[in-house]
Amino acid sequence: MPTALQSLFLGTNNIDRLYGLLIVAGLFAVTLACYAVGVFYVSGGLVFIPFYAAIVGMVGALWVGYRQHGLLFAWAVTYAALLGYMAYSSFFGLWGRPLAYRISSFLASDGLGFFGVQALILGAIAFSAGHVAQVGLKAVKRHAATTK
Known part of the structure; x- marks a missing residue:
């Protein structure tokens, strides 16, 4: 029986490691490609948090949660x-x-x-939002099933 801390960090629904690596590599490649072809853009100036890369990563983390x-x-x-953006700025920006x-x-x-x-x-914030959404949806479904 996993502890609460193990469930938090490793999850309760195990994902195949190869599948997980493909998802991570895919997000890296998609983010890099989107910046490279101009779908995502850098607004200029000093960029501390790349907006589009952060959004892609947070949507992924929301799904994971x-x-x-x-x-x-x-x-x-x-x-x-975020590394997809960093690869873009390192290899295409220089x-x-x-x-x-x-x-x-x-x-x-x-x-x-x-x-x-x-x-x-950013990952912890999005993961928490996804987890709260999943728990809330379960509660709504459970409430709807008991009121019928």
Whole structure:
């Protein structure tokens, strides 16, 4: 019997690891592609929280919370979307620089850490909203079934 903490972090509905990795990699690729082709855009100036990447990550984390797959998975989904933006800014935003410079820019610990903290905060908020929506929907269904 899993403890409450295990259920929170790992979820009560287990997801296949390969399927989970495909979801995370897919969100990374979709976010990167959307920025690369111009579906998402950078508003200019100093960007601390990339808006569209944060929205994609939070929608993914909301789904994870609703499906009860665990907070760790929600963080990974949000981080993948934010890393998609980071890959865009590193590889497409620094186009004139050598490839080694662009790779080192993408793998810089300050950027990875900064987006990691954003993923923790945004992912936890969206996961909580999804979890509350799922619990609320169950309560409404249970109430509707008892009043018939």
